[in-house]
Amino acid sequence: MIDKVVKDKISEIFEDKEKITRALSKAVNEALLQHKTAGNPVASWEDGKIVWIPPEDIPVEGKN
Numbered sequence: 001m002i003d004k005v006v007k008d009k010i011s012e013i014f015e016d017k018e019k020i021t022r023a024l025s026k027a028v029n030e031a032l033l034q035h036k037t038a039g040n041p042v043a044s045w046e047d048g049k050i051v052w053i054p055p056e057d058i059p060v061e062g063k064n
Contacts, residue, residue: 029061036060 014020035042036058044051 025061032058033060 032042036055039055041052041054042058044053
């Protein structure tokens, strides 16, 4: 019984794709801000290659 309730709740949560997208975007932005603040670079994928973005060039929403 509890398994069904949990599965139903999870299904309900995943129906709101915009809410999920906002939550993921917020989490990524917070992680980028932590890296930038700590002075750590981040890895990114550009043109089929891994590139390192220096902390001063990390784009952080609301902080650039």
